[in-house]
Amino acid sequence: MVELFLQPFLDFDFMRRALFGCVVIALGASPLGVFLMLRRMSLTGDAMAHAILPGAAIGYLIGGLSLSAMTFGGAIAGLVVAFLSGLIARTTMLKEDASLATFYIISLSLGVLIISIRGDNVDLIHILFGTVLALNNDALLLLCAITSATVLALSLLFRLILMESVDSQFLASVSGWGAAAHYAFMALVVFNLISGFHALGSLMVIGIMLLPAVSARFWARSVGHLIVIAVLIAVSASVLGLLASFHFSLPSGPSIILTAGIFHLFSLFFGREGGWLSSYFRILKVKP
Amino acid sequence: MSRLSRSILLSTVAASLCFGRGAVAQSDPIQVVASFSILRDMVEQVAGSEATVTSLVGPNGDTHFFSPSPADARRLSNADLLVINGLELEGWMTRLIEASGFDGPIVVATDGIASITYDDHEEHEEHEDHDDHEDHDDHEEHDDHDDEQAGHDNHDHGAFDPHAWQSLKQAAVYVENISTALQKAQPGSADAIASRAAEYSADLAALDAALQSEFAAIDEHCRMIITSHDVFQYFGNEYGLTFVAPQGVSTASEASARDVAELIEQVRDGGVGGIFVENITDTRLIDQIASETGLTVGGVLYSGALSEADGPAPTYRAMIAHNADQLLTSLRAAEESGLCDDHHD
Numbered sequence: 001m002v003e004l005f006l007q008p009f010l011d012f013d014f015m016r017r018a019l020f021g022c023v024v025i026a027l028g029a030s031p032l033g034v035f036l037m038l039r040r041m042s043l044t045g046d047a048m049a050h051a052i053l054p055g056a057a058i059g060y061l062i063g064g065l066s067l068s069a070m071t072f073g074g075a076i077a078g079l080v081v082a083f084l085s086g087l088i089a090r091t092t093m094l095k096e097d098a099s100l101a102t103f104y105i106i107s108l109s110l111g112v113l114i115i116s117i118r119g120d121n122v123d124l125i126h127i128l129f130g131t132v133l134a135l136n137n138d139a140l141l142l143l144c145a146i147t148s149a150t151v152l153a154l155s156l157l158f159r160l161i162l163m164e165s166v167d168s169q170f171l172a173s174v175s176g177w178g179a180a181a182h183y184a185f186m187a188l189v190v191f192n193l194i195s196g197f198h199a200l201g202s203l204m205v206i207g208i209m210l211l212p213a214v215s216a217r218f219w220a221r222s223v224g225h226l227i228v229i230a231v232l233i234a235v236s237a238s239v240l241g242l243l244a245s246f247h248f249s250l251p252s253g254p255s256i257i258l259t260a261g262i263f264h265l266f267s268l269f270f271g272r273e274g275g276w277l278s279s280y281f282r283i284l285k286v287k288p
Numbered sequence: 289m290s291r292l293s294r295s296i297l298l299s300t301v302a303a304s305l306c307f308g309r310g311a312v313a314q315s316d317p318i319q320v321v322a323s324f325s326i327l328r329d330m331v332e333q334v335a336g337s338e339a340t341v342t343s344l345v346g347p348n349g350d351t352h353f354f355s356p357s358p359a360d361a362r363r364l365s366n367a368d369l370l371v372i373n374g375l376e377l378e379g380w381m382t383r384l385i386e387a388s389g390f391d392g393p394i395v396v397a398t399d400g401i402a403s404i405t406y407d408d409h410e411e412h413e414e415h416e417d418h419d420d421h422e423d424h425d426d427h428e429e430h431d432d433h434d435d436e437q438a439g440h441d442n443h444d445h446g447a448f449d450p451h452a453w454q455s456l457k458q459a460a461v462y463v464e465n466i467s468t469a470l471q472k473a474q475p476g477s478a479d480a481i482a483s484r485a486a487e488y489s490a491d492l493a494a495l496d497a498a499l500q501s502e503f504a505a506i507d508e509h510c511r512m513i514i515t516s517h518d519v520f521q522y523f524g525n526e527y528g529l530t531f532v533a534p535q536g537v538s539t540a541s542e543a544s545a546r547d548v549a550e551l552i553e554q555v556r557d558g559g560v561g562g563i564f565v566e567n568i569t570d571t572r573l574i575d576q577i578a579s580e581t582g583l584t585v586g587g588v589l590y591s592g593a594l595s596e597a598d599g600p601a602p603t604y605r606a607m608i609a610h611n612a613d614q615l616l617t618s619l620r621a622a623e624e625s626g627l628c629d630d631h632h633d
Contacts, residue, residue, distance in 0.1 A: 012549055013580045133548050134572035136579075242545060249546035 008246045015242065018132045021143055021199045022238030022256065025208055028147035029192045030230040031154055033213030034223065035185065039165040042214065044100060045206045048186075049193050051081035051104040054111015056197065061114070067138050071194055078190035081107050086182055132199045132242075132252050139198050146195040150188050161185050162223060200253045207257035208234055215264040218271020233263050318368040318473050323378045324351045325594040326453050327371050327397060327462075329604045334466050334485045338477045339369075344384075347596045354380055361388035369473050371466060374398040375450035395469040397462040403448045404521055451592065455522035456496035456608060460489045495605060496526070499612050503527035506561070506619045513615060514551055514563040514583075516574045519591045523611070534573050543573060555581040562618030566591045587614040 009015045036042055055077025056070045063069025081103045089096035135143075154161070160181040163171045171178040196205025212233035216226045241256030269276050320339045322328040328343035335341065344360050345351045351373075364370065365388040372378050374396035385394075452458040467485035471478040504527075511529045513520070518533040534543045534551055554560060555577075563583045565571040571585075578585045589611045590601040601607035 008545070008549065012552060014548055014552075014576050015545060017576075018545070131543060131573060133543055133545060134576040136572070136575065246545035246549060249544045251544050255544075 004247070005243065008243065014133050014135075015246065017135045017140060018199075018242055018252065019239065021132055021135045021140060022208070022242065023235050024140075024143045024147045025192070025196050025199055025205075026212070026231055026234030026238060028150040029196055029205070029209040030212045030234040031227045032150065032185075032189055032192055033209040033211075034216065034226045034230050035161060035165050036189070036210065037213050037217065038162075038223070041096070042210055043097070045189065045193065045209050047100050047104040048078055048082065048189055049197070049203065049206050051107045052078040052190065052193055052197065054107050054114070056194070057111050058114055067142060067198070071142065071198075074194045074197070075190060077107055077111075078193065079187060082186035082190055083183065086179070086186060090179060131201070132256070135199060142198065143195045146191045150192060153184065153188055157181060157184055200256065204253040204257050207260055208238075211257065211260040211264050212237065215260075215267040215271075218267040218273050218275045221273060233260065237263055319366055320369045320371060320470075321364050321367040322371040323373060323381060324349065324592070326592075326604050326607070327373060327466075329594060329602075330397075330459070330462055330488075331371055331466055331470070333488045333603075334463060334481060335470050335474075336480065336484055338470065338474050338481060345593065347594050347599070349593050351377055351592055352379075354378075356380060356384045356387075360384065364388040364390045368392055369395065369469060371395045371397060371469070373450055373453070375403060375448045375452070377450035393469060393473070395465055397465050398450070398452050398458075399461075399465050401452050401458045401461045403452060404525065405447050406449055449519075449521055451519040452522050453604070454520055454591070454608075455526050456492045456499070457526065458522060459492055459604070463489050463492070492605060495609060499527060499608075502612070502616055503529065506616070507623050509559055510561040510619060510623050512554070512560045513618075514555070514560060514574070514577065515589060515591075516565050516571065517591060519566075520589075523608075527612075529615070534577065548573065548577065551577055552580055555583060561622035562586050562615060564589045564614065564618070586618040589614060 009019060033045070036045055052074040056074035058077075059066075059069035059071070059073025062073075081100070085096060085100040085103045088094055088099040092099075160171075160177055161184070164178050164181040164185070168178055168182075171181070192209065193205055196208060199205075200208060212230040213226070215233050216229035219229050220226050237260035238256055241259035242252060244250055244259060245252040245255040267275060270278075272278055317335075317337060318339045320331050320335065320341045322331050322341060322343045324345040325343045325347050328341050331339065331341045342363060344356060344364075345354045361384060364384060367390060369392055370385070370390060372381055372394060375398050453462060463485050467481055470481045474481065508528070513524075513529055513531050515531055515533050518531065520529075520531040523529070524531045532551060532554065534547050555563075560581075560583070563574060563578050563581075564586045565574050566589050574585060577583075588600075590607045594603065594607055595601040601610045
């Protein structure tokens with residue numbers, strides 16, 4: 001058992017770093033995933049990840065493979081898209097999903113255009129699929145900072161963001177803080193996507209944000225429980241995914257996300273709250 | 289124009305006239321498009337003023353992941369000759385040729401080389417015998433197994449390792465292929481082209497001989513190199529070095545924790561004489577392995593593209609010399625520091 005589960009982490013520094021990075025991301029991203037799900041904005045994470053990517057790529061072109069340049073570029077692009085799509089949803093008849101879709105596509109094509117004009121055929125694949133096996137001190141510090149800020153902001157704004165998530169019209173009728181809560185929340189999403197994309201790559205990070213949150217929905221009802229279970233699932237998936245990558249020689253990012261996917265399938269079948277089996281038995285019980 | 293530069297020009301023209309045995313026909317230079325910077329340099333060396341050469345993938349560009357622009361297609365459609373590497377290095381080329389309507393002659397530079405299959409890599413890592421080139425020739429007849437092998441290997445080009453330019457001996461075949469095609473395209477200057485090609489080949493052969501003796505002086509137990517991208521097998525076979533990489537052969541594959549762990553264990557066991565990054569790949573993983581093992585990352589190796597003109601590897605010959613120099617420095621330092629001694633017992 002020790003050999004199987006502990007030895008890889010005892011022997012190798014890069015495994016400890018990978019695990020630490022994943023746990024830190026799980027603490028920040030999974031709670032946000034719960035709110036995204038509650039707001040029926042699960043696909044927003046996907047769109048935002050694409051909106052960030054060109055900004056990070058431009059940062060890469062200007063500053064090389066520097067953490068700060070890529071983070072800065074990604075944050076600017078993500079925040080601009082989040083702000084504009086929120087603004088348009090609030091000031092025109094367009095719904096948030098439609099305006100977000102338009103802006104992230106514009107942002108994405110702008111990024112591709114700039115990279116092509118620059119003509120350098122950089123190794124963008126590596127930016128799209130960052131690797132959790134190469135987290136240096138700077139990257140880990142950045143992840144810790146973003147997660148700390150996220151946890152702090154979530155605990156301060158918990159009621160506001162929750163109300164905005166569950167019934168934004170009610171919040172708007174009693175307080176003017178709805179828009180602020182929305183923008184603060186979207187900013188948190190952007191920063192967590194950035195921290196995840198350093199570790200897992202910009203496409204894989206959505207998995208660690210959403211899969212645990214959606215799986216948790218099959219086990220709990222209250223938001224507090226949802227968050228706790230989502231974080232637990234995310235951490236377990238990270239550990240098991242890394243170990244699978246180690247023992248079966250699988251690429252680490254997909255291995256972690258697919259482990260989270262297996263947790264999701266399990267929850268789908270066996271979850272207490274509306275999983276397929278529990279629904280089946282409930283029907284049997286009610287009928288006679 | 290100053291008197292001095294005019295006289296230089298005159299003497300150059302005179303020299304080239306003598307050189308081409310007076311047979312230089314004053315034909316316009318032909319337009320040659322090469323797929324990437326290394327081929328461009330080779331063509332320039334052989335063609336001299338007989339051709340204007342451009343490359344589709346520029347310096348420091350990654351030929352595996354190139355997306356051609358309409359300007360590239362236009363350049364190709366105006367070209368008289370196209371030079372590609374072959375062995376499925378330029379996966380995008382077929383579509384570009386179709387799109388551009390180019391119907392001129394195509395030189396496949398790797399035609400007739402002793403190619404290495406990717407399966408050979410594993411054999412070499414296990415047995416450490418780099419000198420028997422006989423078995424490579426057999427693999428050339430296995431063309432019909434291409435799909436099968438590509439399917440089971442985890443990379444996006446064929447079963448053969450396309451990075452043959454890393455061997456100076458194979459480069460002589462490149463030069464031969466290029467020279468033949470140029471002579472056909474510029475029959476008036478055929479003699480001049482042939483003699484330039486011969487001179488260039490001799491130059492490369494001399495470098496090869498020098499490197500052979502330098503690498504032979506390195507301790508046999510200290511000849512393993514870690515790089516970020518598995519492209520130096522041809523180079524390693526020439527000089528008895530083993531190159532290992534944390535990623536697959538193509539830049540597209542992502543490393544597994546197992547791969548990285550095995551490399552670190554390898555370094556801990558001894559025998560690794562250097563760790564290097566390349567000009568076209570991500571360095572983060574190499575940095576991590578280096579910091580975990582206490583190795584110092586050596587200089588930049590140029591693998592699939594030349595540097596800019598003011599960089600350390602503006603030409604193919606300079607690139608090989610630069611890489612060899614970096615490797616030798618690191619291997620000698622490892623030998624002196626006793627980094628490889630564990631391996632003996």
